[in-house]
Amino acid sequence: MLLFPAMVSAGRKSACLTCHPSHHTGRGSCTGCHRGNDRSERKNIAHHGLIGGRYAHFTIPGSKVVEEGKKLIGAGGCRRCHTTGDRGNRLAADLDKLFPGASPEDVFKAIKNPVLYMPDFHFVDTEIVSLVNAIASGARQETDRQREIVQVVHFIDDGLARENSFVRLCGSCHKLLSHRYGGLGSGHMGPSLSGLFSEFYPATFAGKTRWREDNLKRWLKNPRKVRPNALMPPVAVTAAELEQLTDAMVVPYQEKNSR
Ligand code: HEC
Numbered sequence: 001m002l003l004f005p006a007m008v009s010a011g012r013k014s015a016c017l018t019c020h021p022s023h024h025t026g027r028g029s030c031t032g033c034h035r036g037n038d039r040s041e042r043k044n045i046a047h048h049g050l051i052g053g054r055y056a057h058f059t060i061p062g063s064k065v066v067e068e069g070k071k072l073i074g075a076g077g078c079r080r081c082h083t084t085g086d087r088g089n090r091l092a093a094d095l096d097k098l099f100p101g102a103s104p105e106d107v108f109k110a111i112k113n114p115v116l117y118m119p120d121f122h123f124v125d126t127e128i129v130s131l132v133n134a135i136a137s138g139a140r141q142e143t144d145r146q147r148e149i150v151q152v153v154h155f156i157d158d159g160l161a162r163e164n165s166f167v168r169l170c171g172s173c174h175k176l177l178s179h180r181y182g183g184l185g186s187g188h189m190g191p192s193l194s195g196l197f198s199e200f201y202p203a204t205f206a207g208k209t210r211w212r213e214d215n216l217k218r219w220l221k222n223p224r225k226v227r228p229n230a231l232m233p234p235v236a237v238t239a240a241e242l243e244q245l246t247d248a249m250v251v252p253y254q255e256k257n258s259r
Pocket residue numbers: 015016017018019020030031034035036037038039040041042043046047050051052053054
């Protein structure tokens with residue numbers, strides 16, 4: 001029987017409205033912002049894959065929550081390891097590609113309980129919610145650029161990595177996520193040096209100068225000459241060791257990123 005075909009036509013009323021009032025009207029459908037299934041009046045089906053209210057702010061242009069998250073991305077230096085909003089290094093996951101594969105809760109947890117080579121920023125929950133919204137907003141605005149296929153290889157445990165002079169000379173105090181050798185070092189007394197030579201590494205050296213081989217050399221010779229309060233002791237490195245450890249700091253796609 002052909003009963004009420006209009007019920008399933010484009011003009012059909014969203015089943016979300018059985019239980020919820022309408023809001024943000026004129027900005028699209030409920031599922032456009034929250035996903036879920038608006039053909040079912042059963043909550044567990046309707047809510048399948050739902051984006052909750054706190055993670056939906058990225059859908060609102062000019063959202064304060066997104067702005068807050070973007071500030072934290074800048075302050076945290078996330079881009080020295082990740083790409084987000086089409087900018088940043090690719091030493092770790094491209095955050096523009098997380099959605100829709102991951103749920104906002106997964107992303108929240110990844111920031112709250114970071115893996116070994118991701119720093120623990122000790123963010124409070126509201127800050128993490130802002131970050132998740134900012135990441136989602138960055139992914140949304142991303143143009144369909146040609147994406148290179150990047151192999152993110154971490155935790156390689158071969159001789160090359162173990163014998164790298166970074167591990168021997170720096171690894172007791174620092175960690176380094178390297179493109180070539182994976183994660184190197186295990187110390188946490190000094191900061192993670194991932195992406196050190198890239199524009200996305202937070203500027204700390206003598207003001208705003210970017211880290212390069214020459215000022216790194218000066219720093220290693222005597223950190224106190226560069227920063228009077230430095231805690232790092234001088235580290236003697238041979239030219240060959242320096243070459244090997246700066247080689248581990250090479251960041252792929254640097255040319256593209258520093259345009
Ligand atoms: C059968 C009733 C029912 C239907 C149908 C329903 N919801 Fe809900 N929804 C609820 C109830 C009850 C809550 C309160 C929290 C809970 O119990 O999950 C809720 C909570 C929510 C929340 C807040 C969750 C959060 O964590 O912020 C959102 C967003 C939401 N619903 C969106 C939708 C959308 C979009 C649809 C349609 C695709 C929909 N709901 C369909 C009953 C329903």
